[in-house]
Amino acid sequence: MDCLEALTGRRGVLRYDPRPVARAEIEAVLAAAIAAPSPANLQPWAFVVVTQPELTRPLARYLLDVQDEKVFQAFLGLRPEETERYLGLYEQFEAAPCFIVVCLEPKAQFALVEHEAVLRDWSLMCLGAATGNLMAAAHARGLGTRWFGGFVLDDGGRMLKEWLGIPVEVEIAAVTPLGYPADATPIRPRVPQTREELAAFRRSDQPALARLLKGKLPVEEVVHFERWNGGSLHVHL
Structure with missing residues (x-):
């Protein structure tokens, strides 16, 4: 699969096969993530990889709860019966064997106060590029992903940070499952x-x-x- 096919053929995967993803495969997609461009090479990213079943299943449920209550209902204004239909599409989501938490961890604090907004813009663009690389690389290797965000709506993902020991000053920007799709449904144009x-x-x-x-x-x-x-x-x- 060439680069353009990996980028344009990727779709969000909602249902997962429980078989584990090899450590080498996880490291390969993360290598693609950190190859993303970064202004001044500041590399403000950090990643938490979760593979233990006692953590992946509650993490999956947490993501769906945030999606339902904070994103679908509070942010997008959907009614509970409408969000229930959307969440019905996530059958076998809890079977995902791996989750990757994409974090904002600035490693250099040098900007003047009046320039801090520029530095934050740079950092967020870096994280978007890194996450895009990760997802395209996963698709190229036959793995599925699905972008979850909106943690600012849930106190910055405070509960998730406590579970995973993420420092208070580090922000959760996105989370994606990583695993083999549960079915071979053809990708619709x-x-x-x-x-x-x-x-x-x-x-x-x-x-x-x-x-x-x-x-x-x-x-x-x-x-x-x-x-x-x-x-x-x-x-x-």
Whole structure:
């Protein structure tokens, strides 16, 4: 599988086979993660790998609880009966044999007070790049992942930090399971979206959210050559 196929063919996996992931495979995807670009090579990332069943199962339940109560209901405004349908898609999620917690751990504190926002922007971009690398590498090796975030909605993931001994000053940015998909369901092509569909989305609009989760804006909607030209890939000079 080449790089472009790994990047564009990846999808979030919700159901997992319980068979363990070899240590070498875990280290391979983490090597891809830390190969991500990092301004000034500050490398503000740290990763906690969880593989013990007595931790992975409660961690899986915790992630689904945060997804349900904090993200789906509180943030997106979905009703409990709507979130129940979404959570029904996570059958066998607790079987995931490995979870990777992506953390923000600044290793250099040098910025002036007025520049701290720049340093934080750099750090968050680094973590996004590292997580993207990790997920693409996992897909290339036949492994599934699924991005979980929103921990700021749950006191910064305080309970998870206590479970895993993560220092108070270190932030949890994302968590992903890592494991073999439970089935070989073919990956469905993404449905092309329109800018109007995204702009019209409102909190509590479950049908619109369901549509948004199935697609992507096409390249010509988000790429501008030479100068900003109102969303068109074609430049008229």
